Amino acid sequence: MKNGFITNLKEIVVETPADKIIKQIRGLISSGQLKAGDRLPSERMMSERFGVGRTYVRDAIRKLEFYGILKTLPQSGTVVSGLGITALEGLITDVLQLNEKDFNSLVETRVLLETNSAYIAATRRSEEALISIRKALNAYEMAVLDGKQSVEEDLMFHLKIVEATNNSVLLSLMMIVTPDILSFFTQNKVCSGNRPLSALKEHHEILSHIENGDADKAKESMRNHLDDILNFKITNSSSQ
């Protein structure tokens, strides 16, 4: 494909000051100078020590806080909350560069999350959750029969199934993955042609398996449903 090599080039990301500070802090932690429960030097001290503004230091702390490494106590200090951070040395970097999610990984992960969600949803279904799924399916059916764009409604059906697992973490992970999925779909217009009609049929099949509490069949039908996407991926990506 044209410009294919560019993919290999744009990784030369200019290391933002915040990332440099993160490395520094990580270094302090993994070198044992900072153990779990220890208080970090004050933001001011670090900003002076590192020769950058305090904003950068705060940004770095925010990120590490998000990943659960640090914990900020207002007007008091910042402490190391992670407890086994040492072993994670080197992995933090990868997480920071989450940007480069390649599409294959994305789709594979989605399939993984969704097939298992269908399974769990079938075993754990509540009337409330079922109603929610049915509602989403109706909206999708309307859109398809009207010939309108139905990507959003499609996705909503899938999300409702994940929601039916009653597993908040699973739903959160799915939410993290979703924007990129959406982006790809609309860009590539996968849902053109008469695909929506067969997809609609498959949706009904999945729902009925969940309603019947047949976890294995629910999982299997979800996998079949998503296999179309997998196939699409394989036929279109020549790399790797």
Place this chain on the structure above:
Amino acid sequence: MKNGFITNLKEIVVETPADKIIKQIRGLISSGQLKAGDRLPSERMMSERFGVGRTYVRDAIRKLEFYGILKTLPQSGTVVSGLGITALEGLITDVLQLNEKDFNSLVETRVLLETNSAYIAATRRSEEALISIRKALNAYEMAVLDGKQSVEEDLMFHLKIVEATNNSVLLSLMMIVTPDILSFFTQNKVCSGNRPLSALKEHHEILSHIENGDADKAKESMRNHLDDILNFKITNSSSQ
């Protein structure tokens, strides 16, 4: 347990200004005033409109950026990157309150991610990845035989397996879930007694299945290995 009720109380988090702004922005998006690709009002404008400092606006944007909803173009503006966000109305809130990850969901999700990772790792194994896993297993073995705390080394082994899937997204999700897992383990000292010895044996078993490329057995042995945790969860959580 003592102070048990406190857990139910401290959820009354004071809604930080940044979260209020996030709700506002979400409102703008879901009400259609902001569509995918649109530019957001400038930070200054929003800070004035919302009556708070620009810092809060920036914080809100950062968070939404992390979740993939927004994309910031330096010196130019911030745009809505998600494309079907409208349908996600109401779900974003859940993601933002990821704090309340209940432990059951956490463990269930971990089991899901890891069993499937073991499966994929067995089908996709590379010599490089195997070496990495073996190295981690050795470190764990050392620690166990020395009778030292081995939580970190234990987790490292598991992470290396996820890494062996060569799926960056999967690894990222695992990294998001990991800090809480770690925190729980050290707090509750699950790995006391002679558990590490049997765990070590199970680790070897998992590795050998991956080495043999037997995906089903790898998955099954991983599930058995993690079932201990699941059981622990069930016997110790009376709530819900």
Place this chain on the structure above:
DNA sequence: TTTCATAAATTGGTCGACCAGTTATTGGAT
């Protein structure tokens, strides 16, 4: 010497101002 109220120093939280790029406007040359 010990105790405890008070004060001083330090902390993270918040803000407005300035900086260097980007984008829109303008106005003269064609």
Place this chain on the structure above:
DNA sequence: ATCCAATAACTGGTCGACCAATTTATGAAA
């Protein structure tokens, strides 16, 4: 009227200063 360079306006990036809460130091009373 059209085009395009110069410029003005605006953007997110960065910084240092101030704020309120916390922590530590102080010193007089017991």
